Amino acid sequence: MIIWSDMEFGQLPFVFLLISNIHSGHTDERPKVKVSIKPDQHVFRGERVTLRCDIDGEGVTSWKYSWYKDGSNSVFSELQEHTFSSVTESDAGKYSCYGAERGGSRTSHISDEVTLTVSDKLRAVLSVSPQKWLTEGDPVTLICEVKGSSTGWTFSWYTDTVSSDCSDHYELLSDSSRGAGGNYTVSSAALNHTGVYVCRAERGKPVYYTWYSKTQPLWVTGVSPPVSLIISSNRTQHFTSVSLSLSCEDQSNSDRWRVRRYTDNQQLENCSSSLRGSQTGSKCTINSTITSDTGVYWCQSESGENYHPVNITVHIGVILESPAHPVTEGDSLTLRCLYDHSTPPNLQADFYKDGSLIQNQTTEMIISTVSKSHEGFYYCKHPERGESPKSWISVTASSRSSRSDGLNPMIIGVTAGLSAAFLFVFLLVLLWRYRNNKDSVNVPTELTYAECELKSAKKQNKSKGYKGKTTESSDIMYTGL
Template structure:
């Protein structure tokens, strides 16, 4: 395991890279959800860093990625870093590569110690048409008590079929993957089936969903259940150029005289309507319409979480604008921090666009 020691003496920073075993019992690892190295275009993937240690130190985390470029790439809004988690919204081919976690802690003498995990490799491919998960209605954000259904693909063999899996976000605790069943929060298996679940949304329903079976797995989607006052509903899966897309701003209560929609933080459209549900329609979308959207009340006292809209140039083929990413080698990371190695042309840190 690589360990990086950083100390400060009389205002001069000294950096020493050692290849050694920590005195304490410690293991840093990266897990990928859904499990496996094969990920599908257009789906959501979550990487989680975990530290198994016999100490009580508080850890901070950084993330590294194998890159085709010697210089740090531009921060990607689809890549979100939050604590020990790294999520990729709407995977593209440029996400192919090897990922690594860096765990750092500070000692009482103002020195930091950083540990690197082993790499986790992601290989991006197109989703087989027979392996598509269905979410009804198609949105990643739901209000509490709303109803939604997750349906696994129809089995193509005589096997026992698909089983719906759920990976919940549990802060500070290592989450467990569970099969959805009648005892899951808010879930009801349809007619005794394990491949289709109807939910009444509550906090326990947030998280990553996918289907697993003898034929492999489906694509994955991340669902968030809100207890706030306003949400924005965008399609849960990539739409295609030329499609008509409706974005739905929904208030928990009351009618509102004016609602403003934002794209990537800038005002995009203002609706004068007075209702609990306000819609914005995008005709003939292009990839320029891709981005983070949110909505807010006229006085800005109520503002929805951002929701990602993904636009693909070809139906059934979520391509990247940079196909070279899968064929070149070299390493650069994505995470908060500074240079990790002295050979900075290969290792560096980026400030993610959102944390």
């Protein structure tokens, strides 16, 4: 007596199929089968997924298809293409198929198993290269990816703005490529590229969207922004429990600007909550600072353009007193290490730039003449009180250099204007003289008589043969001038 296990019973259809093929002599002639999955073997819950069975047999006009899942002997579909309109985790598994000729004796090989993986809805991942802090004119690339899957995606990029009800609002970039590549490149960053960005990927029909990525900020600094963010204490690091005032000021003193901030917990929001401060027009006041006020603050116009980002840190303990705005080449720079529980607050501390000790045991560090090489991250450290957060100190070209850079275009413009004016005046003078000369020809003028004395030349007398003293004739002639 033969005893069959459950697994052996599950394989009986394949055994009988193999025996029949051997008996019919088609063992070596059976066509191969290929299973494909679209859009990908790794898909996400809610996507439309299609399994397709292709048989390369010649001379067969019609196949009957049989689909199997996870080695089961149960046929769950007899279509060449089986589609899940909205795939779920339960649809994941290993799939295989084979075909039998309709009305004939030919059968195919059984396909290799192909694995379908179904994951929860995915979130796109956004990163920036080379860095999020830029100087005007630098190149930058936003990179959007779908981790673990790279097939068939197209990408879109958005700016994140704060709506009137303080909720996030994503606005599609006007030049977003929606291309298959996951890169959005700005060859020369402008001041108004400052902002907070997100991206999203899509594929398939109907379209399947990933979740929006987490936010990614981009901060662009420059020499002459159209508006300046003014900080009451003119420094970037602050103690807790102090009042902090920020305002956006432009040349026209308009109130069309608002102070916005992007905090360390990746929240885009108005400058201050109503509980701890207020925002009136272009001015924001935080009555009592806390560490969660740390973030990047900037000015936003009514149309949503962002300018002049400043990184502000609220810290308990030691802070570095450094200027909030870029330092000009040739100016002096003074850094101090402050502690909120000491009087005076200045500490005798060590000062570091980009991780390297540059001055030790001093209450302040002075750079008498700043150059571009002094640009970098600075912090101070006290052996007992601890160390301050890092602050980036930016160095800009001097006004003389800036004027020199812009001198040639200015001279060209002024010269061209003066040349045109001179030519215009010259033509007017010519026209005036021409008209005067014309009038002098047509209108009779009074004669002015001048007395001219005509003298006979001695040469003329000699030609007549006279010798000795010559008598010169003197006649009077009047001519009109």
